[in-house]
Amino acid sequence: MTAQTYKVLVTPRSFGKNDPEPYRLLERAGFEIARNPHGRILTREEMRAAARDADAIVVGVDPLDRGVLEAAPKLKAVAKYGVGTDNIDMEYCRERGIRVTVTTGANAEAVADFALALMLAAARRIVPIDAGCRRLEWGKVTGVDLHRRTLGLVGMGQIGKGVARRARGFDMRILAYDLARDEAFARETGVEYVDSLHELAAASDFVSLHLPLTPATHRLFGAELLALMKPTAVLVNTARGGLIDEDALYDALKQGKIWGAGLDVFEQEPPANRALLELDNLVIGSHTAASTFQAIDNMGVMAARSLVDFFRGGTNE
CATH class of the missing domain: 3.40.50.720 (NAD(P)-binding Rossmann-like Domain)
Structure with missing residues (x-):
């Protein structure tokens, strides 16, 4: 200096x-x-x-x-x-x-942890269960498993790879979509690269987004890809809010076209579409995945x- x-x-x-x-x-x-x-x-x-x-x-x-x-x-x-x-x-x-x-x-490890936390919370309905228990409502709520399900990772940078490593502990099948493929990592972890997002969306029980926001990725996950997902599928986003068409996601969640979603990021924060906040199959974070x-x-x-x-x-x- x-x-x-x-x-x-x-x-x-x-x-x-x-x-x-x-x-x-x-x-x-x-x-x-x-x-x-x-x-x-x-x-x-x-x-x-x-x-x-x-x-x-x-x-x-x-x-x-x-x-x-x-x-x-x-x-x-x-x-x-x-x-x-x-x-x-x-x-x-x-x-x-x-x-x-x-x-x-x-912050890669912290965000990868949070992505798994959102998957589990959405899959097992942790937030509404907790809210019900605080009202002394002790009924059983049925969820969906992570164990031996299929995880689709969109973007395989350091965070995506961190999620893949964690998913191995759940014996998950791991699919990945990325324009730049790390074949050595795929062999090490058993990741299977797919050629299209359509293939990934249709085959996955959980989809986790780990992409930068660019003009090409803006609202990448909209009505078309959401329509391909399973009714028991969960969509997670800890990357950038603009990657998802939030109106299309609201419709998919409201109509039960997918099981749930976990979002730590929104296109506008707090979200402009306040109807999202009323959904009990959506787990929400305040852009906090990296906050450890x-x-x-x-x-x-x-x-x-x-x-x-x-x-x-x-x-x-």
Whole structure:
């Protein structure tokens, strides 16, 4: 790091919350730190104001579109606190030469755990059972098994692979769809790659999404794929909300076309379609799959180190 002082805006509320090491890394490197003053995701206008004199930003899911980035003329680097960059205008960052890093692998195990938790909760109706028991309703509620069922994984990055490893403990048959196939991993874990999402949707008892949100994947799971799923099937999404057509999912759940769903993410958060909140065959999370003490600490340290390393070297490579 040079003698020059750089200012970093930190927006994620959990950054350094459990372990202050991420902040210590930035402070030791000489950064001036501006923290999120609102205790929530910042709006576009709040981001424009907060980023105006920032040299670097540690960002969660706050908007970093072209308009926000244009309001930050000094910005040289963005450290994504996570892996999804759909809230960042990556094309404009490339035009400006703004360095963007992600915390690959930092929260993979936590998200994989949560995906399995959503599968189990939806399959066994854990949430309505719990609610009924609190009303002293002690009747039996019938669910569906995970054991020896078929799991379809859409996307086989680190999180998808983590889910596959866990599913082996349930003796599940594991199908996978990904444009880039890891054949060595498939041989190791018994994963079977399929050639189409239609094949995966029709054959699977559980479908778990682990994809980035792009124009090509936006509302990928809509009425057509949902119609192919079994009436006892469960759809899980811990990736990005925009991967699912939420109106089509509501119809499928309401009409019993599929057994259930577990969603930690929505296209708009909280969800715009409030009717989803009334369904007892839907388990909902608040974009919290990565929120474990260990994952939060890992993401914070990785994000902070990426900025320290960049400003020490001053390179965009």
